Amino acid sequence: MLALGFFGWIIIGGLAGWIAGKIMDDKNGLVLNIVFGIIGGLIGGFLLKLIGVDVEGGGMIFSFVTCLAGACLVLWIGRLVGARTGR
Structure with missing residues (x-):
């Protein structure tokens, strides 16, 4: 199995963040959605x-x-926290 590095x-995290922004109809912007994808990958893993x-042996998909x-x-x-703070 090829390690992603x-x-x-x-x-992968950036692409996933961009698509997640589209799915969630988020208005944060491309760069922030990419960051969310990278953070989301870490949290999800x-x-x-x-x-x-076994997250290491799962492959690219x-x-x-x-x-x-x-x-x-x-x-x-983030949407829940923003709603509580009035943003």
């Missing part, structure tokens, strides 16, 4: 590892879906 995670899923789900989660939490 740092730049691979940046690219961490949460899956906690429940016993599994990594993309993990980043996408994590980015949607980050955007959703």
Whole structure:
């Protein structure tokens, strides 16, 4: 299995963040959505590892879906926090 490396995670996380911004109808902008995708990939991978899923051996599609789900989660939490603070 080919390891993605740092730049691979940046690219996959960025693409997932951009798509998550479209799915969640988010108005944060492209750069922030890319950052959310990268953070979402880290969070998604961490949460899956906690429940016993082999995240290292999942492959590129599994990594993309993990980043996408994590980015949607980050955007959703950001929307909840923004609603509580009145933004």
